[in-house]
Amino acid sequence: LDLSNCSLHSVPPGLAEATAAIVLDLTGNPLTALPEGSFLGFIHLQSLAVPLPLACPGGRDAWQDVREDRSSRLCHGQRNPCNSSVELAWPCPENSVCAPDGPGLIQCLCDNPFHGYKCLREGTFPMLVFGGILGTTTVSLSLLLWGTQRRKAKTP
Numbered sequence: 001l002d003l004s005n006c007s008l009h010s011v012p013p014g015l016a017e018a019t020a021a022i023v024l025d026l027t028g029n030p031l032t033a034l035p036e037g038s039f040l041g042f043i044h045l046q047s048l049a050v051p052l053p054l055a056c057p058g059g060r061d062a063w064q065d066v067r068e069d070r071s072s073r074l075c076h077g078q079r080n081p082c083n084s085s086v087e088l089a090w091p092c093p094e095n096s097v098c099a100p101d102g103p104g105l106i107q108c109l110c111d112n113p114f115h116g117y118k119c120l121r122e123g124t125f126p127m128l129v130f131g132g133i134l135g136t137t138t139v140s141l142s143l144l145l146w147g148t149q150r151r152k153a154k155t156p
Contacts, residue, residue, distance in 0.1 A: 004028045004049070011038045023047045027072040039102040048075040048103075058104020081106050095119040 001021045003012075005028035018024075019041040027049045039045065039057045048056065049072050056075035060066050064077030082098035092098045092108035096119040101107040110119035 001025070011035060016041070019043070021045055025049045027051055037105075040105060042102040043078075043100050045078055045103065046076065049073070050075070056103065058102070062104035075103070078103055093118040093120075 001018055001023065002025045003015075004025045008026070008029040008031060010031065011026075011034060015038065021042065022044050024042075024045060024047070029051060031051055031054060034050070034054055034057055039048075050056065052068060052071055052073055054073065056063050056066055056073060058081075062079055062081065063075040064079055065074075067074045067076070078100075080100050081104055082100060092106075095114040096108040096110050099107050099109050108119070110116075113123055115121050115125075
């Protein structure tokens with residue numbers, strides 16, 4: 001994805017939809033900062049070129065090779081932060097596994113059959129019980145309202 005020399009003053013909001021990008025060029029733009037989370041979901045990104053004043057997203061540890069020339073910085077070879085020797089600040093909770101979510105970013109995915117907040121709930125959602133209660137309540141309220149409100153309806 002070539003966004004070089006597009007006179008961008010900030011990261012375009014539509015960039016979040018380009019998570020499948022492998023190569024991204026942002027050089028030649030008057031960018032002042034890369035907002036936190038700008039590259040959330042960019043797990044396939046292998047080469048990123050940014051203007052020289054900007055650092056590589058995720059820092060130097062998020063990339064295998066960081067090179068600088070006169071006007072740009074090239075971040076190459078995104079590293080998997082889950083396999084890094086550097087201890088994670090917030091490790092994933094029990095019953096979950098770490099998965100990369102962009103340069104220097106991780107997400108914690110619940111192991112099967114766990115789900116919910118911090119992967120603490122086990123099993124599946126009780127769809128039958130939920131549907132039964134919701135259906136019964138809906139039918140009961142509908143019958144009650146039909147019975148109490150039908151006398152107010154005008155008859156021809």
